[in-house]
Amino acid sequence: MTRAQKIGAGLAAAAGVWMLGMIGLLPLSEKVRAEVWPALPLVAAVSLGAYAFVNIGYNLLVFRECPEAYYELMQEIQEAKDDLRAKNVDVS
Numbered sequence: 001m002t003r004a005q006k007i008g009a010g011l012a013a014a015a016g017v018w019m020l021g022m023i024g025l026l027p028l029s030e031k032v033r034a035e036v037w038p039a040l041p042l043v044a045a046v047s048l049g050a051y052a053f054v055n056i057g058y059n060l061l062v063f064r065e066c067p068e069a070y071y072e073l074m075q076e077i078q079e080a081k082d083d084l085r086a087k088n089v090d091v092s
Helices: 003-023 029-059 067-086
Strands: none
Touching: 003 029
16 A cells, blocks of 8 residues: 555545534534534644644754765766857856
């Protein structure tokens, strides 16, 4: 089972449980069914967005620099410029 299939199956199961609560097949109090249960998908979406925002921010803060990769990339750029200049292409 691929990761996408696992996520899809989890989402389908969560949606099924939510739907069972909405139509009254889960033993929920009337107040929970009327006020809390309908807002759960919105809470889940906001929580996922907050998690993604924090995760991206954290990874940007701890991003490690790679000086070897920088020098290798600069060397490849210089080689490409030299190759283009050899073919009479104007490279500024």
